[in-house]
Amino acid sequence: MEILVCARRVPDTSENEIEFNAAGNDIERDELVYSVNEADNYAVEEALQIRDRVGGSVTVVTVDGEEGEEILRRELAMGVNHAALVSDDAFNGSDGKGIATILKAFVEKGHYDLILTGVQADDGAAQVGGMVAAMLDYPFASLVNSIALEDGKLRVSREIEGGNREINEIDLPCVLSIQTGINEPRYVGMRGIRQVASVPIPTLAISDLAIDPDAVGEGAAKVKRVDYFVPASSKEAELLHGSRAENANRVLELLAAKGGLK
Amino acid sequence: MVGIYSPSYVADWLVPGRNLFAAIHVLGIACFIYIVSKRMVPLVRAQRDPRFDHPFIRLGRVSKFWLGQWKHPRYRFAGTLHILIFAGFILLAARAFAVLIVGVSPGFVMPGLSGRTGHIYETLTDYAATVVFLCMVVAAIRRLVFKPARYAVPSKYGKGHTADAVFLLGLIALLMVADSLFSASRFAGHAQQGQPVEALAFLSLPWMLQTAIGSVSLATLWGLNVGAYLVHEITFYFLLCYRPFGIQFHVETSLFSVYFSKLERGTLKPVRWGVSDEHLDQVKSFGVKTFEDFTWKHMLDFYSCADCGRCADNCPAHAVGRPLAPRFLTIKARDYVFQHYPVLGKADNGKSLIGNLYSEEEIWSCTTCGACEEECPLLLEYIDKIVDLRRGMIEDGKVPQSLQKPLKALESRGNPYGKMEKKRADWAKSPDLQLIGPVKVLDGKNGADTLYFVDSITSYDDRMQSIGRATSRILAGLGKNFGILGAAEKDSGHEVRRFGEETLFLALRDHNTEAIKQSGVQCIVTADPHAYNALKRDYKDVPAVEHISQLLAREARAGTLHFNAVDNKDRVFTYHDPCYLGRHNQVYDDPRHVLDSIPGLNRVEMKRSRDRSFCCGGGGLMLFYEPKEEQRMGVVRVRMAAEAGANVIVTACPFCMVNIEDAIKGAGMEGKMSVMDLTELVDQHMVRETGPEKAEKLETVTYGG
Numbered sequence: 001m002e003i004l005v006c007a008r009r010v011p012d013t014s015e016n017e018i019e020f021n022a023a024g025n026d027i028e029r030d031e032l033v034y035s036v037n038e039a040d041n042y043a044v045e046e047a048l049q050i051r052d053r054v055g056g057s058v059t060v061v062t063v064d065g066e067e068g069e070e071i072l073r074r075e076l077a078m079g080v081n082h083a084a085l086v087s088d089d090a091f092n093g094s095d096g097k098g099i100a101t102i103l104k105a106f107v108e109k110g111h112y113d114l115i116l117t118g119v120q121a122d123d124g125a126a127q128v129g130g131m132v133a134a135m136l137d138y139p140f141a142s143l144v145n146s147i148a149l150e151d152g153k154l155r156v157s158r159e160i161e162g163g164n165r166e167i168n169e170i171d172l173p174c175v176l177s178i179q180t181g182i183n184e185p186r187y188v189g190m191r192g193i194r195q196v197a198s199v200p201i202p203t204l205a206i207s208d209l210a211i212d213p214d215a216v217g218e219g220a221a222k223v224k225r226v227d228y229f230v231p232a233s234s235k236e237a238e239l240l241h242g243s244r245a246e247n248a249n250r251v252l253e254l255l256a257a258k259g260g261l262k
Numbered sequence: 263m264v265g266i267y268s269p270s271y272v273a274d275w276l277v278p279g280r281n282l283f284a285a286i287h288v289l290g291i292a293c294f295i296y297i298v299s300k301r302m303v304p305l306v307r308a309q310r311d312p313r314f315d316h317p318f319i320r321l322g323r324v325s326k327f328w329l330g331q332w333k334h335p336r337y338r339f340a341g342t343l344h345i346l347i348f349a350g351f352i353l354l355a356a357r358a359f360a361v362l363i364v365g366v367s368p369g370f371v372m373p374g375l376s377g378r379t380g381h382i383y384e385t386l387t388d389y390a391a392t393v394v395f396l397c398m399v400v401a402a403i404r405r406l407v408f409k410p411a412r413y414a415v416p417s418k419y420g421k422g423h424t425a426d427a428v429f430l431l432g433l434i435a436l437l438m439v440a441d442s443l444f445s446a447s448r449f450a451g452h453a454q455q456g457q458p459v460e461a462l463a464f465l466s467l468p469w470m471l472q473t474a475i476g477s478v479s480l481a482t483l484w485g486l487n488v489g490a491y492l493v494h495e496i497t498f499y500f501l502l503c504y505r506p507f508g509i510q511f512h513v514e515t516s517l518f519s520v521y522f523s524k525l526e527r528g529t530l531k532p533v534r535w536g537v538s539d540e541h542l543d544q545v546k547s548f549g550v551k552t553f554e555d556f557t558w559k560h561m562l563d564f565y566s567c568a569d570c571g572r573c574a575d576n577c578p579a580h581a582v583g584r585p586l587a588p589r590f591l592t593i594k595a596r597d598y599v600f601q602h603y604p605v606l607g608k609a610d611n612g613k614s615l616i617g618n619l620y621s622e623e624e625i626w627s628c629t630t631c632g633a634c635e636e637e638c639p640l641l642l643e644y645i646d647k648i649v650d651l652r653r654g655m656i657e658d659g660k661v662p663q664s665l666q667k668p669l670k671a672l673e674s675r676g677n678p679y680g681k682m683e684k685k686r687a688d689w690a691k692s693p694d695l696q697l698i699g700p701v702k703v704l705d706g707k708n709g710a711d712t713l714y715f716v717d718s719i720t721s722y723d724d725r726m727q728s729i730g731r732a733t734s735r736i737l738a739g740l741g742k743n744f745g746i747l748g749a750a751e752k753d754s755g756h757e758v759r760r761f762g763e764e765t766l767f768l769a770l771r772d773h774n775t776e777a778i779k780q781s782g783v784q785c786i787v788t789a790d791p792h793a794y795n796a797l798k799r800d801y802k803d804v805p806a807v808e809h810i811s812q813l814l815a816r817e818a819r820a821g822t823l824h825f826n827a828v829d830n831k832d833r834v835f836t837y838h839d840p841c842y843l844g845r846h847n848q849v850y851d852d853p854r855h856v857l858d859s860i861p862g863l864n865r866v867e868m869k870r871s872r873d874r875s876f877c878c879g880g881g882g883l884m885l886f887y888e889p890k891e892e893q894r895m896g897v898v899r900v901r902m903a904a905e906a907g908a909n910v911i912v913t914a915c916p917f918c919m920v921n922i923e924d925a926i927k928g929a930g931m932e933g934k935m936s937v938m939d940l941t942e943l944v945d946q947h948m949v950r951e952t953g954p955e956k957a958e959k960l961e962t963v964t965y966g967g
Contacts (some may be wrong), residue, residue, distance in 0.1 A: 015680030031682065033674040077658070122286050127773025187666050190673060191765035220366060 001149075003047040004112040005080070006103055006132070006230035007040035009064055009071045010122045027229055037072040039118025043178035044075050045185035046147060046154040047116055057081040059110070063091060063102050072201050077192035078185075083199075093218025097125075100131035101216055104141060105209040107136060114154075115175045121142055126177070133175035141170050142177040265483075268309040268368030269491040273304040279488065283365030283495060290499025295504045298514070304553065304561055310535050313522040320521050323641075328520040332889025334349040337572060340410075343397050344639075347434075348395035352473060352511070354441075357387045358498065361441060365491060365493070387447070388463035391438045395467055398435035402428050412571030419590045420597070423509070423569060430510050433501050435484045438467065440494035446471035447487040454480055481746055507600065516640050519566035522559050523641035526845050527632075527844035528799045531557070531646045533653060542764070549762060552612050553598060556647065563642040566590040573634035573644065574844035579627045583892030584629035584654050588634040588644045594619050616651065621824030622660055623652045624724070627889055630760045631841040645760075652762025659954040665761065668886045670920050673766055675750030676885060687718075687748035689727035690734065698738035700955040702957035705782040710745035712737065713783040715807070716754040717793040718915045719881075725923070726916040732945035733789045733810055739950045742816060744787070750777040756796035756842075757882025777802050787813055789941050791842035791915045792881050798847070809843055811914050811940055815852035824949040829859035835865045838910035838922065839875035839901065840915035852912050853940055860947050868906040876902060878925070881917030896925025902934055914940040 011018070011027070012035040019028045036044075043205060045158060047058040058083040062068045062077045072083035088104055094102070119142065120126030120161075126142075133140030143158040147190075157167045170176075206213060214220060238254075240247040257262045333349055346903060356372050363370040375383050404410065415422045417918060432705045445468040452459045453476065456758025462469040475486065503513045512519075514519055534545050535557070552557055572581045573588035580587045603609045628648045635644055651670045655661065663670070667676035676683060690701035702708045714737060720730045747907050755770035778786070786807040788794050799805040818822035843849045850872045857865055870876045872889035879895040880887075900922060903911045911922055924939040926927075 011681070012670075012674070014667055015675055031684070033669065033680075035674070101742055184663055185666075187656060187661035187669070188659065189656055189659065189669070189763055189765055190769060191543075191548070192659075194765070 001054050001113045002111055003051060003056060003058045003114045003116065004107060004110065005040065005042065005043045005047050005058065005060045005062075005130070006115065007060050007062050007071060008037045008121050008124070009034050009062065009068050010037045010124075013122055019073065022228050025225065027228070034067070034070065036074055037121045037124075038081040038119050039120060039178060039180050041118075041185050042180050042182050043074075043116040043118050044080060045183045046178055047114075048079050048182060048186075050114070050147065050149065053080075053098070053256055055245060056113075056222045059084065061103070061106055063084060063094075063099055068200055071201075073193050073196055074188050076199055076200050076201075077188045082151075083201050085201055085202050085203045086209070088185045088206075090213050092216050092218050093221055095223040096127040097099055097131055097222070098178075098216040100135055101220075102209065102211060103132050104135040106204065106209045108256065109204075109209065112145045113172050115173070117175070117177050119179045123135035129175055129177040136175070137173040139170050140176070141174065144176045145179040145180050145182045147176070147182075188205065210253060268364055269488045270365050272488050280366050280516040283491075286495050286499060287362065289856060290495075290502060293499070293503045294506075297503055297605055300356060300509075300603065301506050303609060304599055304603050304611075305558040307554050308556055308561050309554075311531075311559045312535055313559055316513065316525060320523075320527060322413035323334070323523060323525075324517065324521050327523075327641055328359040328517055329641070331639070333637065333641075336637065336831065337570075340404075341639075346393050347397045347401075350390040350397070352385050353390040354394070356383070358441070361444065361491075361494060365495060369867070374417065376467055384445075384460070385463040385466075386810075388442075388466035388468050391442050391465040392463075392465075394437055395438040395442075398431045398438070402431045402435075405431070407558055410571075412575040413569075417594065419587075426508055427569075430501075430504075430508070433497055437494060437497045437501065440490045440497060441469075442466075444494055444939070446475060447483045447490060450476050450478075451480055451483040451487065454483070457772040484846075485673065492855050503656065504898065506565075507587040507605075510568065512566045512568040512640065515562060515566040516568070517724070519559075519562055519640050522562065523950050524643055524646070524871055526799075527848070528795050528842070530649055530800070538669075539768055540814060541559065547654070548657045548764065549655070550647070550650040551614060551616070551654040551658070553595070553615060554597075554604065554611055555650070555654065560647055560932060561595075563597065563640075563647075564592050564595040566640050567596065568640065569593065569640060570639065572637040572639070573642075576632065576633040576637045576874065578631060578879075578895045578898070579629065579889075579891075581876075582895050582898060584627035584889050585621060585624045585660040591620070591647070592625075593642065616655055616658075616660060620651065622662070623653065623890055624886055626662065626665075626801065627828065627891075629841070629877045629884055629895075630795075631843075631877035631880070632845040633877065636845050649760055651761055653762075653764060654762075662887065664886050664888045665883055668883055669758070669763060669766065672753055672755075672758060672770070678753065679718070679720060679722050680724045683749045686716075686721045686751060687746060689716075689730045690746060690748075692727070692731060694731050695734060701734045701746035704783065705748060706780065708745055708783055708955070710743035711742045711784050712742050712806070713748050713778060713781055713786045714744050714756070714794050715778075715788040715790075715797060716746055716751060717790045717916075718961040719885075719920070721751070722789060723916070726919065727817065728915050729789050729919070729939045729941050732941040733787075734940065735812070735945050736810070736941060736948065737787070739948055740823065741796065742787075745781070745783075747774075747777050747781060750780075752791075754775075754793040754796040756792040756800065757884065759796070759800060761883045767800070771796075774902040777800060783871065789914070789916070789939070791840045791847070792917065795842040795846055809847075809849060809852075809914070811843065814878045814940070814944055815855045818856055825857070825860040825944075825947040828863045831862065831864070833910050834908045835863055835910045835912055836868055836903050836906050837871070837967075838868070838878065838903070838911050838913040838917050838918055839866065839872055839957055840913060841875065841877050842881070843914055844875050845873055853912075856884065856940060856944060857912060860943070866906045866908050868902045868908070870902060878913075878918045878921035880921075881915065884919060885917065894921075894925055894928055897929045900925045900929050900931060904935060907936055911935065912936065912940055912943055 011032045015033050021028045033231055049056050058080040059261045060072060060080050061250045062072060064085045068085050072085060076083050083130060086102055091102060117129035130140055141156050145154045145159055146157045154170045155167055156170055157165050160166055240250055271281040275394050281784055331345045334344050360370060360372045405427055405602055425965055447457050448471050449462055462472055505513055533542055535549050537545055571589055577588055602611055625648060630645050671680035672678050687703055688824050702710055704710055714733060720726045752770050755767040759767035783805055785805050786797055789810045790808060794807060794809045797804055815915050837854055857863055876900050919937055920941055925934055926935050
């Protein structure tokens with residue numbers, strides 16, 4: 001099975017202290033460290049496990065600047081067969097639809113049976129996977145937390161609010177957005193990355209993918225960020241400072257008062 | 263022909279006695295050589311391990327730990343039993359040899375053991391055989407009746423070892439009886455024939471047997487004599503050839519395991535012996551993934567283990583129900599080698615160990631505290647094996663999610679918390695330090711003689727920053743010209759290395775080494791035993807490093823450090839030995855000396871202290887690991903402190919502090935027990951030139967009582 005995983009490089013939320021820039025419309029990006037978006041990493045692991053079961057190959061693609069190579073090397077070290085960087089100044093400022101347009105063009109250059117994305121990027125809006133599927137006219141399942149291959153079809157499950165699970169059958173080729181927790185992604189250390197340091201990673205520009213420049217980039221973006229802020233913390237929060245027993249009693253009182261205990 | 267002669271004269275069997283005994287000799291020795299050579303096959307395929315250096319040091323260790331049985335009395339009863347058996351075997355070696363030869367060469371006497379010397383030797387060995395026989399009886403009773411808990415085999419590790427142990431005890435007892443009966447019947451026969459005989463040792467097993475059979479007919483005595491001889495010879499060779507199939511193989515291999523034992527504490531073996539750090543990229547595979555990735559010495563360890571259970575008995579991971587027991591790490595490996603390198607048939611090798619022989623949780627469960635290695639009478643190694651297995655798992659990506667994040671953060675930020683590098687020295691700007699001013703950051707503009715290496719936890723953890731400030735105030739109070747690396751310091755990488763991430767460790771080490779060299783300091787001091795061990799053992803080309811407790815003890819002994827008395831007389835202190843200060847670096851007395859230098863300080867010892875200290879739960883990355891366990895090691899440790907009558911635990915390691923502090927809450931002993939670092943205690947009590955009234959304004963750490 002030929003599998004494509006769309007991955008993204010994001011500021012690592014566990015290793016950064018996010019602060020705002022002076023203009024207040026974005027975060028301060030100096031001194032940030034980046035990593036592959038967590039859900040995308042689960043998607044790569046899932047693709048590798050499917051490949052190891054049924055054969056085929058795994059390709060990882062990212063739309064980014066030169067820095068995108070950093071995460072592609074990490075995924076190569078994890079064991080993917082191919083990596084591709086799609087990069088062009090014309091892509092800067094693209095909204096979700098713009099990114100989906102770029103990815104659709106990349107998908108059409110190859111022959112993929114299965115396309116995986118992470119359920120959403122840490123700083124994203126969980127829209128690209130669905131849009132790519134629609135543009136390709138492929139079936140789409142989101143929030144996938146298990147995949148089984150049966151008779152050329154996939155059985156995928158997702159969790160329903162409240163903890164129940166639902167199983168869906170889906171035809172190939174298709175697009176799936178992968179939930180974190182679907183597997184346990186393997187560890188990649190510096191040694192693994194060093195071993196793939198010389199593996200060539202092709203870079204594809206707008207001309208390589210025959211994308212209409214008017215369909216991507218800032219000019220085509222119809223969704224634009226206008227503000228970015230930390231919401232004020234709620235006044236409802238109450239910190240308890242008493243002894244353990246006093247706190248426990250107070251918690252019981254509060255739960256009773258708010259209807260949490262019946 | 264009636265009388266007692268040499269068994270070699272037996273003529274009324276199908277074959278002459280001499281021929282039969284010679285055939286058994288040849289067969290027994292040939293079998294033994296064949297079996298042992300088969301056992302050596304994996305060792306030849308193993309990784310290299312240069313252990314042929316320092317012959318005199320190694321011989322010294324052989325005389326102390328092998329011949330001197332140094333570790334055995336740590337378990338008083340079993341140890342004494344073993345010393346008696348061992349001494350008996352050593353004494354009986356020449357006698358057994360002579361008896362074997364007599365069967366083919368009548369009248370043979372060991373050179374140097376004739377005449378009076380021979381008689382003394384005979385008397386000694388009469389008693390030795392008796393003692394060994396009695397020890398077998400006692401050992402069998404222990405095994406069958408008293409069943410010490412440490413011999414138990416949990417069902418997940420297979421069937422119990424009692425039957426095999428008792429069988430072997432029985433064989434040795436039989437050997438002693440046969441040997442004694444052989445002497446007794448000969449002496450009894452000679453006495454009946456009126457030949458002059460020297461007396462057997464009074465009340466020895468041969469003497470008692472002689473007394474019992476003294477009046478039976480000469481013909482019966484002759485029968486008993488050759489029968490005993492045959493039983494002795496067959497039992498001897500059966501034991502010789504049976505030993506390589508189980509725990510008794512240690513009789514042969516222990517000498518070599520002790521001779522080739524690891525000489526340096528606290529160190530780790532390199533990824534591959536003979537490959538320098540710069541050439542590691544050329545090594546195809548890291549660590550131990552298949553059995554053949556072990557070094558030959560580590561394989562020899564598997565053969566030498568005597569299954570005494572002392573390692574697991576002292577292992578904190580085993581004590582709290584983690585899925586690890588050092589004993590079974592070895593036993594499983596030995597079962598593996600017996601199965602995959604059979605004596606008859608072809609070897610089949612190359613199977614992955616993780617997932618088959620060992621589980622991932624088993625290998626991550628070890629805190630590398632070293633209690634098992636400290637206890638092992640045969641000096642077998644565990645930490646190097648665990649770390650090698652982890653190196654293989656790291657390379658194969660088999661790392662629990664809970665460890666992946668801190669490892670990634672160490673790679674990108676130089677600390678496991680993912681905190682910003684520029685905030686590493688924020689603790690040193692605290693208003694609590696106003697008395698001495700902010701701590702100097704050695705960034706090229708400032709110089710100092712002494713580097714205080716802080717390491718990650720003390721730099722970033724709110725509670726542990728108190729150790730950093732206390733250490734700084736102490737160094738300033740002692741008039742040291744010191745500074746810190748600040749943002750240029752990265753994690754020492756001590757646990758990174760012990761968790762098997764060698765490449766990341768080397769990056770951290772190289773970065774820190776460069777930063778330390780740039781700082782131009784002459785010596786390093788740290789309050790973190792893990793950083794101490796890393797800088798001392800894992801780093802090269804850095805100035806000498808000391809743990810703060812060593813510096814404090816030296817100053818106290820020199821009379822340059824004085825303390826105010828403890829004001830609260832209700833406090834009872836106990837000192838918890840951090841593994842990497844105590845067992846791995848033998849610093850036991852210095853911190854105790856500092857504590858005892860504080861006037862009025864009431865200190866008690868926990869039962870498990872010094873080299874038997876019980877790990878608090880592990881440092882560094884172990885804080886992030888989520889083990890399967892029944893209870894926390896720290897909670898067990900806190901209860902031990904309470905049992906000793908203490909209400910303040912003093913330690914000298916930030917990781918011990920985290921674990922014990924959590925454990926006090928976990929055990930529900932808040933208010934009854936407290937923990938503090940040695941530096942905090944010293945900081946509170948040291949007499950400063952600035953006068954005690956100023957010292958009182960210092961940050962105070964609350965502790966119970």
